Amino acid sequence: HYEEALQALRVLSKLNSGAYKPHIATTLNSLANLLSSTNELKQAQDYCEEALGIYQVLASLDPKAYKSGVAITLNNLGNLLKNTNELKQAKDRYEEAIQILLELEEKNPERYKSDVAMTLNNLGNLYCDMNEFKQARAYCTEALQMRRELAEKNPEAYNPNVATTLNNLGVLLSIFGEFKEAQTYHKEALQIRRELAEKNPEAYKLDVATTLHNLGASLSNTNEFKQAQ
Numbered sequence: 001h002y003e004e005a006l007q008a009l010r011v012l013s014k015l016n017s018g019a020y021k022p023h024i025a026t027t028l029n030s031l032a033n034l035l036s037s038t039n040e041l042k043q044a045q046d047y048c049e050e051a052l053g054i055y056q057v058l059a060s061l062d063p064k065a066y067k068s069g070v071a072i073t074l075n076n077l078g079n080l081l082k083n084t085n086e087l088k089q090a091k092d093r094y095e096e097a098i099q100i101l102l103e104l105e106e107k108n109p110e111r112y113k114s115d116v117a118m119t120l121n122n123l124g125n126l127y128c129d130m131n132e133f134k135q136a137r138a139y140c141t142e143a144l145q146m147r148r149e150l151a152e153k154n155p156e157a158y159n160p161n162v163a164t165t166l167n168n169l170g171v172l173l174s175i176f177g178e179f180k181e182a183q184t185y186h187k188e189a190l191q192i193r194r195e196l197a198e199k200n201p202e203a204y205k206l207d208v209a210t211t212l213h214n215l216g217a218s219l220s221n222t223n224e225f226k227q228a229q
Contacts, residue, residue, distance in 0.1 A: 002031045022066070025054040029073055032080070041084050048077045068112070071100040075119050078126070086129050094123045114158070117146035121165050128168075133175055140169045160204075163192040167211055170218065179221045186215040 003058035006027045013020040028051035035044035052073045059066040074097035081090035098119045105112040124140035127133070144165040166189035173182035190211045197204035217226035 002027055002034060004020065006031065007100060021054055022058060022069075025051045025058070025069060025073070026133075028054070032076060034081070036076075036080060041080055045077070045080045045084070048073060048080055052077060067100055068104055068115075069103070071097045071119075072115065074100070075115075075122065078119075078122060082122075082126055082129070087126060087211060090126055091130070094119055094126060113146055114150055114161075117143045117150065117161070117165075118147070121161075121168065124165075124168060124172075128172060129176075137169070137172050139178070140165055141171060144169060159192050160196060163189045163196070163207065163211075166192070167207075167214060170211075170214055174214075174218050174221065179218050182218045183215060183222070186211055186218060190215060 006024065007172075009020050009024045009027060013024055028047045032048040032051065035041070035047065052070065055066055055069040055073055059070050074093045078090045078093035078097065081087075081093060098116065098195055101112055101119055103117045105116050119145040120139045120143035124136045124143060125140060127136035130214045144162070147158055147162045147165055166185045170182045170185035170189065173179070173185065190208065193204055193207045197208050216228045219225075
């Protein structure tokens with residue numbers, strides 16, 4: 001369906017480029033996300049890069065309308081490059097995205113705070129993969145603070161994100177050997193994820209299991225074997 005829509009939009013764009021180019025970029029991003037979820041990463045990257053090129057041209061003409069499109073596409077491209085182990089390129093894309101998002105958040109924090117937090121979390125995970133744990137911890141801590149603030153106003157929307165970043169920080173702190181603090185983060189993540197799984201087990205039961213596993217490993221490292229078991 002996306003490909004059929006894209007083909008139709010390309011035809012329409014030849015008649016009126018200004019009106020249809022934004023829709024082409026949106027559809028390319030949607031296709032890239034879909035292909036990423038089916039592990040067709042090369043094709044997804046091609047679509048994402050095409051979308052980025054379109055958004056960059058549009059943003060040069062109307063920054064207010066299209067800069068956010070550039071940032072979100074850069075973030076998506078960073079995810080794809082991370083998944084293909086092109087970590088340096090992924091880092092460049094994430095950092096370019098965060099720079100744009102921070103500018104946008106300064107003018108409109110309510111609209112862009114969640115996007116900033118998401119990209120900070122992605123950067124934290126990337127730096128962890130690159131074994132730069134101190135930087136990873138700094139980004140994840142900043143992401144957690146922002147996500148807590150968002151969850152205070154809208155827990156239903158943002159508590160899953162809080163739990164994700166808590167879990168990430170728990171893993172990072174275990175790498176540092178700070179097992180007690182790691183357990184605190186894992187326990188908080190577990191509580192949130194159990195509540196989410198009660199309402200939607202299909203979506204969150206695996207997250208509960210992941211956090212239980214991480215907590216068990218951390219407890220084992222502090223010789224709390226019965227609890228770990």
